[in-house]
Amino acid sequence: MDSNSNCRKQGAVVLVTSAEEVLTVVNIARDNRIQFVVSAERHSTGGASSVEGGIIIDLRKMRKVTVDPEAKTITAEGGCTWEDVDVEAAKYGLATVGGTVNHTGIGGLTLGGGFGWLSSKYGLTIDNLLSATMVLANGSIVIASSTENPDLFWAIRGCGASFGVAVDFTYRAYEQKDPVWAGLLGFTADKLQGIVKFANWHHGANTGDQCFLFGFSVPPPTNQPMTLCAVFFCGAQQAAEEYFAELTALGPVINQVGSMPYEKVNGMLNAAVNFGGRKTGGGSAVKLPLEPLFVQEVFDDFARFVGSHRGVGESLILFEIIPFKKIAEVPLEATAHGSRSEYYNVGSLFKWYEPELDATVRAFSRFVNQKIREQGGTMAERGVGAYSNYIEYQLNPEKIFGVNAEKLRQLKLKYDPENLFWRWHNVLLE
Ligand SMILES: Cc1cc2nc3c(=O)[nH]c(=O)nc-3n(C[C@H](O)[C@H](O)[C@H](O)COP(=O)(O)OP(=O)(O)OC[C@H]3O[C@@H](n4cnc5c(N)ncnc54)[C@H](O)[C@@H]3O)c2cc1C
Incomplete structure (x- = not known):
């Protein structure tokens, strides 16, 4: 979808396969001051998943989905599409709140909020997100959930692309056996x-x-x-x-x-x-x-x-x-x-x-x-x-995050003070 990725000449595209590989690329990019972006299914149209001359951290090889039918949870790697998730969950008669188009990436959609056919029953995708594993700008791998780094968990539910790379997501799942x-x-x-x-x-x-x-x-x-x-x-x-x-x-x-x-x-x-x-x-x-x-x-x-x-x-x-x-x-x-x-x-x-x-x-x-x-x-x-x-263009954070913009600014200073993750959307924009 991101037609910019066809027009922009990327410096390098790194097809990462694990959290550790993501971490290595983030560290190299940060230490050498090289521009980078994360790219999943590239459905954003404003150029948020491409960069002229920089590094693309391409998640499309990270597409494993694991379902726990007892706990009713789905864990999916950050490069999955919704089709990957829907099809695997259906094998267990389960589903979660994905988008209305299944070739969309779960990464960008989840981190921005996410809604779809099941939102009328269960809310936004982020309302069913239980945890995510995040690679942060400072070179650490952490869990964000209601019990671990809860302030980060708050931030990634709506503004996640500005806080790091989500290498996996765990969602609450629901019975969805009948047609x-x-x-x-x-x-x-x-x-x-x-x-x-x-x-x-x-x-x-x-x-x-x-x-x-x-x-x-x-x-x-x-x-x-x-x-x-x-x-x-x-x-x-x-x-x-x-x-x-x-x-x-x-x-x-x-x-x-x-x-x-x-x-x-x-x-x-x-x-x-x-x-x-x-x-x-x-x-x-x-x-x-x-x-x-x-x-x-x-x-x-x-x-x-x-x-x-x-x-x-x-x-x-x-x-x-x-x-x-x-x-x-x-x-x-x-x-x-x-x-x-x-x-x-x-x-x-x-x-x-x-x-x-x-x-x-x-x-x-x-x-x-x-x-x-x-x-x-x-x-x-x-x-x-x-x-x-x-919203494909940069806007004043108040126009996108409303009453939550100021808290996001403060959390950015804690988790990404150099603003390495700024393309979707730039919380520190003046
Ligand atoms: C055809 C179409 C249908 C859509 N339908 C819906 C819908 O039904 N419901 C809905 O809520 N939205 C929908 N959207 C909007 C969609 O949520 C956004 O386009 C979203 O950005 C798509 O995510 P992606 O991972 O495919 O895109 P990308 O362009 O790859 O990513 C978007 C941004 O998120 C970042 N990002 C992606 N994955 C990660 C990750 N794992 N960790 C960190 N950052 C990451 C990227 O760096 C980029 O900045 C639709 C969009 C399109 C084009």
């Missing part, structure tokens, strides 16, 4: 008002077992801006069909829903956000109920933009109506993550091919995310109203 009902639906532009109505209903009606994502894209072979929906029901088919009946009654032109094992669900959006091209991510948030005219305006902006620029149709803006009750019931100050409240994330991933469009696409991405943030009703919230893992 779930899920899939994609695509609707022509004229159905948008009905979809917004359904989203507003779902906001009040869900029991935590249902998630609903809707967004704008130009799925092949239609070549028309459409509304793409992803539905998820953790339960039996009949109940699921009843829950989503008002939506399916709108008459989707793409219909790929059905019962499937949980580990397949995280793959259903893969094709909509696949590899290649040039990319920029962005994020904002909305409170519900949504004002239908506001959503229509965002759709119209998107349709105009993709209609007037070549090769940008694989882009996506996604309203992620994943019930927030479990996320918001954890106090904002309990972890470093700055965006917990009674609102929903909106993510965007713009994709294009021609370098001449770089500035234009990035400007539109910022424009549309800012518009959603300003009109989406989250400006007065304590949570910052944007998910740090969706």
Whole structure:
């Protein structure tokens, strides 16, 4: 995803295989003042996992997953994808809270907070993180958990990439034996008002077992801006069909829903956000109920933009109506993550091919995310109203970590005073 890694000429890529090897590279880089970055699945689009002329600590060979079915825990090395975790956990009838796209790395996603289909039942990924093994800037390997280095554990749950290299994570797991009902639906532009109505209903009606994502894209072979929906029901088919009946009654032109094992669900959006091209991510948030005219305006902006620029149709803006009750019931100050409240994330991933469009696409991405943030009703919230893992550029730490920014600054001075880990995000930015 990080198209910068294709453009930047790295000095060296070190395919580490153990905590000790990570430590050796960190020590060499620090002692010789060589720039370095950690790279997992490289889904950040802002260049946080590539560096011109520097060293890449590439974790992709560290992909072992161990499940303890008695303790109901999953331990996964820092270079795993969510597919690695989902597939291994499923062998024991277990699952944890991963992202909605299974080719995403667990590293960046977990350290920034993490949410997915099971967040409505169990909260953020970090709310299910029990411990992590961290290689720190000073050349030590430590455990971060509620009992060992608890201040570090607080910091890595939301701002982890700024505190070291996570060589493994241990997550709490849950029984997930039965199939779930899920899939994609695509609707022509004229159905948008009905979809917004359904989203507003779902906001009040869900029991935590249902998630609903809707967004704008130009799925092949239609070549028309459409509304793409992803539905998820953790339960039996009949109940699921009843829950989503008002939506399916709108008459989707793409219909790929059905019962499937949980580990397949995280793959259903893969094709909509696949590899290649040039990319920029962005994020904002909305409170519900949504004002239908506001959503229509965002759709119209998107349709105009993709209609007037070549090769940008694989882009996506996604309203992620994943019930927030479990996320918001954890106090904002309990972890470093700055965006917990009674609102929903909106993510965007713009994709294009021609370098001449770089500035234009990035400007539109910022424009549309800012518009959603300003009109989406989250400006007065304590949570910052944007998910740090969706923000690709450096911002004032208060804008990303909110009330937790000052404590993070203090902990940085304890754990990484030379600010070796600054790319995602720079907590010491003035
Ligand atoms: C297609 C797509 C779908 C997404 N879906 C979701 C979703 O459903 N839910 C969600 O919460 N987020 C989602 N995201 C956002 C995602 O969380 C971020 O893009 C995240 O940075 C991806 O992590 P990565 O390890 O793949 O990326 P990388 O670019 O490799 O890493 C991102 C940052 O984290 C650092 N990092 C990575 N691993 C480690 C590690 N083990 N130790 C220390 N630092 C590390 C890197 O140095 C870099 O600075 C999605 C992003 C994309 C592009």
